[in-house]
Amino acid sequence: GENVEQHPSTLSVQEGDSAVIKCTYSDSASNYFPWYKQELGKRPQLIIDIRSNVGEKKDQRIAVTLNKTAKHFSLHITETQPEDSAVYFCAASIRGGGADGLTFGKGTHLIIQP
Amino acid sequence: IAGITQAPTSQILAAGRRMTLRCTQDMRHNAMYWYRQDLGLGLRLIHYSNTAGTTGKGEVPDGYSVSRANTDDFPLTLASAVPSQTSVYFCASSLSGSGSDTQYFGPGTRLTVL
Numbered sequence: 119g120e121n122v123e124q125h126p127s128t129l130s131v132q133e134g135d136s137a138v139i140k141c142t143y144s145d146s147a148s149n150y151f152p153w154y155k156q157e158l159g160k161r162p163q164l165i166i167d168i169r170s171n172v173g174e175k176k177d178q179r180i181a182v183t184l185n186k187t188a189k190h191f192s193l194h195i196t197e198t199q200p201e202d203s204a205v206y207f208c209a210a211s212i213r214g215g216g217a218d219g220l221t222f223g224k225g226t227h228l229i230i231q232p
Numbered sequence: 233i234a235g236i237t238q239a240p241t242s243q244i245l246a247a248g249r250r251m252t253l254r255c256t257q258d259m260r261h262n263a264m265y266w267y268r269q270d271l272g273l274g275l276r277l278i279h280y281s282n283t284a285g286t287t288g289k290g291e292v293p294d295g296y297s298v299s300r301a302n303t304d305d306f307p308l309t310l311a312s313a314v315p316s317q318t319s320v321y322f323c324a325s326s327l328s329g330s331g332s333d334t335q336y337f338g339p340g341t342r343l344t345v346l
């Protein structure tokens with residue numbers, strides 16, 4: 119089945135600096151890669167996603183890049199703010215093999231230092 | 233519009249007891265999912281349903297069962313709870329089970345099995 123690796127597990131950056139979180143996936147059939155933000159005690163919330171026919175997508179301070187050949191994708195947050203502090207999860211779609219859904223990375227705890 | 237709701241919010245359960253976690257969505261989404269979230273392990277897919285009347289097994293289905301009698305409801309049952317099932321359980325839904333539709337998460341149920 120699909121395996122998603124996410125790095126780093128913890129990332130501390132100064133407010134205003136950029137943050138980059140990286141993920142790799144194993145199943146070349148995966149075609150959808152969402153990123154979720156989860157604040158303490160809350161549900162995961164989608165912040166951006168990318169599909170396999172696109173190499174990059176931006177939404178204000180957030181961007182995601184996808185390299186299908188290398189099977190990795192990354193989340194970029196620019197001009198970080200205190201409210202960006204949260205746990206971020208990458209995910210890849212599971213297709214076939216009897217399991218439809220998402221395989222998640224183990225998460226990155228992003229800490230924005232004032 | 234409520235979106236997706238779960239009940240109960242939290243529960244403490246004795247080992248060996250039967251428990252059903254409820255999930256309801258009013259978005260007329262065809263696909264629904266159950267995930268468990270454990271510290272350091274991210275979210276893992278338990279069961280899914282691509283449409284009413286069908287269900288499938290995810291990554292960690294043992295000890296859990298689901299049913300999908302209609303579009304809106306997707307209950308998760310623990311027939312005989314064990315301490316290793318202590319976790320936060322999230323229900324999610326998406327418009328279709330194509331693997332590339334956005335999944336929306338419920339608020340979660342925190343379950344403790346003693």
